[in-house]
Amino acid sequence: VxxxxxxxxxxxxxxxxxxxxxxxxxxxxxxxxxxxxxxxxxxxxxxxxxxxxxxxxxxxxxxxxxxxxxxxxxxxxxxxxxxxxxxxxxxxxxxxxxxxxxxxxxxxxxxxxxxxxxxxxxxxxxxxxxxxxxxxxxxxxxxxxxxxxxxxxxxxxxxxxxxxxxxxxxxxxxxxxxxxxxxxxxxxxxxxxxxxxxxxxxxxxxQQRPSPSPGAQNLPPGFDRRIIDIPPLTETNLIKDEAVVHIATATVTVERLRAAVAPLGLEVVASENIAITGSTAVRLRFTDGRTVQDVIRALAGIQFVAVAQPQYVYRLHQQGGDTTPASRGDDSSPKGDPAQYILEKLKISDVHRMVRGTNVTIAVIDSQIDAAHPDLEGVIAQRFSAVGAPEKPHSHGTGMAGAIASHQRLLGTAPGARLLAVHAFSTSAASPESTTFNILKSVDWSVREGARIINMSFAGPKDPSLERVLKLAYDKGIVLIAAAGNAGAKSPPLYPGADPNVIAVTATDAEDKLFTGANRGKYISVAAPGVEILVPAPEGEYQITTGTSVAAAEVSGIVALLLERNPKLTPADIRRILQMSAKRLGTGERNDNFGSGLIDPLQALQLADPRTATTTPP
Structure with missing residues (x-):
């Protein structure tokens, strides 16, 4: 001027x-x-x-x-x-x-x-x-x-x-x-x-008078409004020197954004085309000591920025134990390990006589999965790394994949499923963690690869970008399953489990008692065994694990069984069937501890039968 x-x-x-x-x-x-x-x-x-x-x-x-x-x-x-x-x-x-x-x-x-x-x-x-x-x-x-x-x-x-x-x-x-x-x-x-x-x-x-909404023409197709997410000062689950923005892929280039943010002291670190939203997600970094809140306020002044928000952090909270050998079973016709109490509790052998989740695609967004483990041999259909750096197989990702698709010494809930192994959680930090940017990439890739189910055995803060991407995935008929969280009874709702388009799973033990570390709340949908569960570990080992993460993985496998029985089921159908068929625990039709109760695969399959099931829109 x-x-x-x-x-x-x-x-x-x-x-x-x-x-x-x-x-x-x-x-x-x-x-x-x-x-x-x-x-x-x-x-x-x-x-x-x-x-x-x-x-x-x-x-x-x-x-x-x-x-x-x-x-x-x-x-x-x-x-x-x-x-x-x-x-x-x-x-x-x-x-x-x-x-x-x-x-x-x-x-x-x-x-x-x-x-x-x-x-x-x-x-x-x-x-x-x-x-x-x-x-x-x-x-x-x-x-x-x-x-x-x-x-x-x-x-x-x-x-x-x-x-x-x-x-x-x-x-x-x-x-x-x-x-x-x-x-x-x-x-x-x-x-x-x-x-x-x-x-x-x-x-x-x-000059000609500008439009009253100068940024409206730059909204990506997947966003119906502009989002400026300024977190409270008490929010700590974020990267303090980064922000994430979205720009419309069709109308705004990353170079234009780079030129606009440079005077604000912001550096473009990475960008990724998020096809499901029609946007480009961009990581921005600043090193001058400002707060994330101040940076997002400044980004709000760039009218072609459709979304400005923190780089939120998500963590894996599963409680692992020592590795343990598994009993040898008959590998030619796997029946599971005697230590797997889930098999008898959920009548898995009876279920697998009818369906095994054959060729149903499940994306597992997690840490690195050991695809060479004998119990996971042949089940990984595709791999994707949102982390961008090679890492060794990790116990959490390997365990979640095994809870779904083990088929040698152990028996998962859907041994016939095809897994999309999505490496989104890095183990370079003290505990495995992922970010808004990496999870967005992971969900978008999973959708493009044809996932019918996305398993998210992790928890963290509410995230407007992730919320929007999950809604679009849900609208495409993809069933979204997440851990309720392991932060205890006094924790606020954790996401993505608390997202209304996601089925949140809590954990119970061998006696159907609630896992003491589980989150509570109205967003809990159903429960599944999640205390002292035997699953694969890297390098051919096995481990005992506890938490809502493994319970969510088991439910993802059960959903694969339902979709094999009736591929026309919508995400709304799946939620209704799981809740209607669940074994009631506690008082009433549902409660904040167990949701609708313990999953019952046999009852759920009866409700999913295409000869009797009625489908509802997503």
């Missing part, structure tokens, strides 16, 4: 009377003459500005007010409070905002890294405003000269007529999550006013 003498210049607005939230100004602002009010974000603010940022430098000549964020934060006299609905006008307020650029001015100037003049008096002799509109007759000029708003009938009475009457571009800022009132920011993008020495007013050529 460049202007001459006697001007109000700002990277986002020359003058603000209304309300601005979650906005950013990136470029430099320069006053080439004298007596300018110059700010990296706004020249003069008489309204409300919140959670916004300026990244460019601000400079001016002699006798100017120059601030890294605002030249002046001021007030109009003779205007009552509430003159502009939703704004602090006539008193300027700037909250939760920041400036990153330098400020400089000529002789006699007032210069400050943030606000040059805060509530200045008339002695500061500001440039002429609002006299620049003294001679016009439209409604905005009338308001500035008289303080009287035109009458109207809507909740923002003067908004429609006022916007239509404005002589220059107007920025209308909508609530970033698509709800709430529209807020007026009059004159936020007003043209620079030049006052010639001969007097009078000269306005530069007017």
């Amino acid at each position: 460049i202007g001459t003498s006697e001007s109000y210049l700002g990277g986002f607005a020359g003058v603000n009377l209304g309300t601005i939230q979650f906005a950013a100004a990136l470029g430099p602002v320069t006053g080439n003459g004298n007596h300018d009010f110059v700010g990296g974000f706004v020249g003069a603010n008489f309204g409300s500005i919140d959670s916004s940022a300026a990244a460019g430098s601000a400079s001016a000549g002699a006798n100017s007010a120059v601030g890294g964020f605002a030249g002046a934060n001021a007030r109009f006299i003779n205007f009552p409070a509430g003159s502009i609905p939703g704004s602090s006008f006539p008193v300027g307020t700037i909250t939760n905002s920041s400036a990153g650029g330098a400020a400089s001015g000529g002789a006699g100037s007032t210069v400050d890294p943030f606000i040059a003049l805060n509530d200045p008096t008339s002695a500061s002799n500001p440039p002429a405003f609002p006299s620049v509109v003294a001679g016009c007759t439209d409604q905005l000029c009338g308001f500035l000269n008289t303080g009287i708003l035109p009458p109207g009938s809507s909740s923002t009475p003067f908004l429609t007529d006022l916007l239509a009457s404005l002589p220059g571009p107007v920025q209308v800022i909508n609530n970033l999550v698509g709800i709430g009132p529209t807020q007026l920011s009059a004159l936020n993008t007003a043209p620079v006013v030049n006052i010639p020495q001969t007097g009078g007013v000269t306005l530069p050529p007017q």
Whole structure:
């Protein structure tokens, strides 16, 4: 932004009377003459500005007010409070905002890294405003000269007529999550006013008024609204120096994003095309000590960013034990190991006489799976690494795959299933963990590879990107299974288990008692054996494991049996069948400990029979 003498210049607005939230100004602002009010974000603010940022430098000549964020934060006299609905006008307020650029001015100037003049008096002799509109007759000029708003009938009475009457571009800022009132920011993008020495007013050529929703055309097909996810300060399950954004793959390039975020001090680390949403997910990193919250607020100002959120972290919490040898069974016709109490409890032998989950594809999003284990021989159909680095097979991923598809010394719930082994959890940290970015890649790949079921034996915070991707997968008919979580009775709901499109599984022991470490809540759907379960371990070994992770894997196998019996079942059908057929534990039809109760594969298969089953939409 460049202007001459006697001007109000700002990277986002020359003058603000209304309300601005979650906005950013990136470029430099320069006053080439004298007596300018110059700010990296706004020249003069008489309204409300919140959670916004300026990244460019601000400079001016002699006798100017120059601030890294605002030249002046001021007030109009003779205007009552509430003159502009939703704004602090006539008193300027700037909250939760920041400036990153330098400020400089000529002789006699007032210069400050943030606000040059805060509530200045008339002695500061500001440039002429609002006299620049003294001679016009439209409604905005009338308001500035008289303080009287035109009458109207809507909740923002003067908004429609006022916007239509404005002589220059107007920025209308909508609530970033698509709800709430529209807020007026009059004159936020007003043209620079030049006052010639001969007097009078000269306005530069007017531009076409922008759309009220400047980012709407850049929404990817998979998102129906813009998402700005600012986590509470108490949220710790995130990477402190990273953020994740989505841009529309069809209309916005990564290079365009790179150029836009560079002035904000952000570096593009990696990007991935997420086909199911039509978006490109991008990892951004910052190293200047800012909080994730501040960075996301700044990203909100880039209108083509469809989603801005933290890089959330998910962990595997399964309780493992020592490796143990398994009893030798008859490998030619596997019946499982005597230590597998699940086989008798769920009548697995009777079930497998009818169905074995043959050729039903299950994606297992987990740590590295040992495909060479004898019990997993031939069951891995495809492999994918979201981690991007080779790692040794891990006990958790190998155990979950075995709970589903073991077929030698052990017997999984669906020994005929085809597994998609998705390496999303890295073991390079103290405990295996994954991120928003890697799980998004994993779910998207699983959908493209034709998974009928996605097993997610992990838990973590609510994540808007993951929520959207799972909804789209659900709408495609994919059954989503997740662990309820092992954080105990007092834990808040954990995700993705608590997602409404996901079937959350809790764990019980050999006596149908609840695993003491399991989460509780209304999102629990069903229970499955999950205490002291014998499963494969890397390098041909076996292990005893406990938790809701292995219970979820068992249910994924049971769902494969149902889909073999009736491939037309929808995710809604599967949930209904599992819950209706479950053995009630505790009181009532369901409760927050066990959900609808312990899974019963034989009863579920009867309800899934295509001769009697009724299907419902997803």
